[in-house]
Amino acid sequence: MKFHLTALAILCCVGTWLQAQKQHQLSISAGKARSAFSDQLWGYQTYKGSNTNYELTYGWGHSKRNNQLSISFAQGNIAVPNSLRRRTLDLHFDISYHHLRSIKTFGKSQILWATGAGLSTFLDLRIHEQFSSNNTAAYNLGLGLQWQNQFSRTFLRKNNRPINISFLIENTLLSALMVPNYASTNPEKALDINGLNELSLGGVVERMKIVSFSKFWRVNLHTMIDFVETEKFGLRVQYIWSMVHSRQRLKFTGARHQFLGGCFFNF
């Protein structure tokens, strides 16, 4: 009962707070990504492939301050250019929140600079399907604290409708991170593909390590173009380049080029 009352109170507070914000926006995008990575856990190959990406974002705020909550999911197959392995699945899941505040408008160019911080929970999961019964999972599972800088500018099109162009640089500065052990397959209970059903929150938390920029970093560059069609509706095109580098006992580096198209609704 206590839990339900607390949840209701939180919901009411959040709802009231959201109502107090001036603008709300919901956007849905989907697209394709080309990705490449090298993972020392599996040897010295470079793995390449394509993913299908989906992104759902909810933003609220006004011209000086804005918040955004986004959920993105991607899945696809990675080709191992030169291997007898059957195939590799590549999955990404990311929930992130950021808060940005406008701090400067550059003179004549009218480029608005906003800076802020964000929090992201991410899972990059790669599963090698083997010939025999042993599959191998590799992953980055973490919670990252990010620093963000956004540069945006609004133009008017010939039909007098606005077009917003924004460029966001997102750096992960600090993470609570879990990556596979050096010798990972069967003994890797948590997140080993045979042991997925044994995964417990406690086990994951226990294995999380706080790592800083030197051991792990993620950089995302979002380029976003919004074509405002009506007061309430518009079309969105995005290009996101993201890179992850983890240098624990094993090295992992991955890069993705995502091309997304979608729409947004203001309310």
Place this chain on the structure above:
Amino acid sequence: MPIKHYIYLSSVCLFFLSCEKAFITPTPSDEPEQVFETFWQLVEENYCLFEEKQVDWQALYDTNRSKITNSNTVDAQLEKILEEMLGELKDGHVNLRTPTGRSRFDYTEGFPSNLNRGTLYQNYLNNNSTLAEVGSIVKAVIDSVLYMRITSFGSLNNGDGVDLNPTIIDAEFDAILADHPNTKGLIIDVRGNSGGNTGNPDAILARFINQPTLAYHLRPKNGPKRTDFGPAEGFNINPRAPQYLKKVVLLTNRASYSATNYFASIMKNIPDNVTVIGGKTGGGGGLPTYKDLPNGWILRLSTTQLLDLNQQQIEGGIEPDINVELTEEDIEKGKDTILEFALAMF
């Protein structure tokens, strides 16, 4: 918008995009020399049983490196050399998969087989339909003793090599015990069982204990040096009621390998009512990982040590409590000496 702002933004983009090229190292060449170098390095940095095997891996490099040249070495030659080198590790969990097949160290070579399936099925199991060893447990009641032959600890899979359920023994094992409440005891025969998933042995042991019991340790490699190991982590097995308290005899031979070797270890060390008889098991105390070679071949390596409850290696095999050998003369007489010895214990 002044041009300099575009230049700033473009410079930032170019800086980050260039990281991609700098950090993602290109795939090494698939030429024989590079394959050999990568192969040697992967084994050197990842194999977890060098100390137990006493193999001079550097000497094997020195001997074989000069035999390989990009211009003159064909795949078949390279494969043979790599397989011979892996053979020196004498580890059944280590192998090389190539388009032409998979190498495998024969851990039974030079040891008595201690099992003749024809004799067993014809003379003791009434030549019943389970001769083909379909399914994981073959059962019989011989002289009022329940006999279970566990032919594999492999997982249930979808026929395409993908595990659906890692442990399948528990329900089957429990059902057979429940169907034979009035037998004098139990013989578990794991001769010829080459292993599978360790969850299956755990599920059986769970019927022989009455409290959470430390059963084994895992000691993983955690770095490239020979001495880079993480701490040995102990694992408990939880009991599954009702506890089986009658006498149990476990039959083993050299072909009892990997998860079966581990099964012999826990059954010998933990329950008081179990006696292991037959031959020494084959070993297989390293849990494997797969690595890609630059030419696409797949290297399977033991990378984590599986230790017994006292943190002792089980790679060398488990000695039975009572060593009983099945001789050629016994087989000619149609006699399974090991099974008969076990039956005589009840």
